Amino acid sequence: MSDQIYQAAALGRPQPNFRVVAMIIASAMFMEQLDATVLATALPTMARDFGVSAPSMSIALTSYLLSLAIFIPASGLIADRFGSRTVFRSAIAVFVVGSICCALSPNLWSLVLSRLLQGLGGAMMMPVGRLVLLRSVARKDMVNAMSWLLVPALIGPILGPPVGGMIVTYLDWRWIFYINVPIGILGFVLVSIFIENFKGETKKRFDTVGFILSGIALGSLLFGFESSSRPGEGMFALFLIAIGLLFGIAYLRHARKHPAPIMDFSLMKVPSFGTSVIAGSLTRITQGAQPFLLPLYFQLGFGLSAAKAGQLVTAAAIGSMAMKAFAPRILRRFGFRNALIFNGFTATFGYALCAFFRPDWPLGLIFAVLVMCGFFMSFQFTAYNTVAYDAIERDRMSAATSFYTTFQQLMLSLGICVGAFVLHVSMTVTGSGDTPQLRDFSAAFLFVTAVSLTATFWNLRFSRTAGADISGHGGNKAAHAEH
Known part of the structure; x- marks a missing residue:
């Protein structure tokens, strides 16, 4: 294109x-x-x-x-x-x-x-x-x-x-x-x-059967993930997730036979798109957990007021805003593959640092770390969301955006689920009672960042020329080759 x-x-x-x-x-x-x-x-x-x-x-x-x-x-x-x-x-x-x-x-x-x-x-x-x-x-x-x-x-x-x-x-x-x-x-x-x-x-032709099957599957999964983050609803959450998986399997069987399925899984065969969906999904689990974990961390673990905790977590927003000016230059210099690999490590390391925050840390230092987290994670998603469409033909663009956004929403919801689940498991193992302690939050942060780290294996699968005509990396050789 x-x-x-x-x-x-x-x-x-x-x-x-x-x-x-x-x-x-x-x-x-x-x-x-x-x-x-x-x-x-x-x-x-x-x-x-x-x-x-x-x-x-x-x-x-x-x-x-x-x-x-x-x-x-x-x-x-x-x-x-x-x-x-x-x-x-x-x-x-x-x-x-x-x-x-x-x-x-x-x-x-x-x-x-x-x-x-x-x-x-x-x-x-x-x-x-x-x-x-x-x-x-x-x-x-x-x-x-x-x-x-x-x-x-x-x-x-x-x-x-x-x-x-x-x-x-x-x-x-x-x-x-x-x-x-x-x-x-x-x-x-x-x-x-x-x-x-x-x-x-x-x-x-509108895929009515696929619309019903995918709606039940995705709705049950999202409800299940959301319910699992609340105490006392574990069995109900598992039931919903099981229903979601069953209808998801039914949808996949249906989609193989339909000429225009409402969610086109054949898009995953496009290398840059499929790799971006998988790597981005793993990273979004970490991103989805942060808005859930950070405010609780600062209020319950540090004893800060809701207003003070809110001021701290806005640091990530400042970092993401600052990233805009740097992303094009970084991608032009290093390309999508190299930038995603290196930045993936950096972004993961930044959120892993949150596990070691303690009340005696200077608030200015915590704020600076969260600015860094916002900067590097924002760059990662900018790169994923751009390179995903590198090789998508124009007539499949609408199907690709629907597919990508569906998984984006699903993984962000799963991030809340994973963060809450690890927090509750740690509370049970350490005997923290009804209120999570600092060590429980540390366990949750380290677990969700470990999930993000596995995205590195998928980042390595990007072609060295992926998105070269978008980023300008390598003097637009890929773009010239197309013409």
């Missing part, structure tokens, strides 16, 4: 700078990522207003995950049929309407229904937004654009808890949802002005 393909597809309106496109999409994704994590802080307050127990409020989180699991796989096909701008703009509108319904909810069950609607919009925003970027931006600008796009995915979960705490403390919890309205309206207008309405070149 050369730049000319993208440029030809984009004819029809003046094309904005790639940073404009990336930031429009990133703003919508930031709204979604922030909303997904900010709610957790407000659940106890919302439970009091609704007259229910705090644990029963977890259904407000899982209902959103269920909606994501069902609709993300279908997003690429829907974007091909109706146009990426139409679907992305509609997704923002649905998300905003769902947010307003959430804010107006008089009881728990109306909130659950509103979260399902909100999740429908969110499921379309993530993969379709990435698809818009891939089809709008020239390959030479892709690393820069992707680094901007990934910022909200990294800082949203980190900023969510402190923002939620501030809203609950100083405002009403309903403002958690109302803040989405002005952001969504602005995004809707900007998408209408700047984003081209790309459509797929072929009409494919």
Whole structure:
């Protein structure tokens, strides 16, 4: 796929700078990522207003995950049929309407229904937004654009808890949802002005059976992972995970026979894509665990207030922002393969250091380590998310973005599950009682970073020329060879 393909597809309106496109999409994704994590802080307050127990409020989180699991796989096909701008703009509108319904909810069950609607919009925003970027931006600008796009995915979960705490403390919890309205309206207008309405070149028959099987499989797995992080729900979580695996196997058998499956596993045969999915998934387990472990670590282990803990974890957001300027130059100098191998070690080492934080450490030093963690992990995901599409043909791009985003969401949820599971196992083994101790958090951090370290074996499988015409590594020899 050369730049000319993208440029030809984009004819029809003046094309904005790639940073404009990336930031429009990133703003919508930031709204979604922030909303997904900010709610957790407000659940106890919302439970009091609704007259229910705090644990029963977890259904407000899982209902959103269920909606994501069902609709993300279908997003690429829907974007091909109706146009990426139409679907992305509609997704923002649905998300905003769902947010307003959430804010107006008089009881728990109306909130659950509103979260399902909100999740429908969110499921379309993530993969379709990435698809818009891939089809709008020239390959030479892709690393820069992707680094901007990934910022909200990294800082949203980190900023969510402190923002939620501030809203609950100083405002009403309903403002958690109302803040989405002005952001969504602005995004809707900007998408209408700047984003081209790309459509797929072929009409494919919708895979209804695959849609049902994948929805049950992914929904059960996400529910299972989420439930396993809560005490007393271990058996229920195992049951859901077992159901998810059974329906997942049924889906794989179905997908082999369907001409256009809703999740196309044949994409895994594309070397750069398949390797990026696997290596990125292993790394995302660590990334998913951090927003869960760090706030608890600082509050329970260090005795810090929620506000102080929130200030510390924003360090990772600062690091991820700083990375944007360096990613293109690093990839141009070293290429994707070498950069992913070396940076993978560095990023893993950074999060492993968190296991050794202690209350007598200077807070400035802890802050600096977390800035470093955010910087290197943000670079890693920028590289994975860019090189994944190096060899994907344009007519398979929508299927690839749906597939990639599905696994991204699944692995981030699994990261929370793994972090919580190791924390509970360590508490049982060490006899910590009901409150995790510093040693328990250390065990959890070391375990999840060990998972990330295994991604190195997959990083070694990237071709030395993978993404060379995107990064400019080696003087664009690969790009010249294509022509």
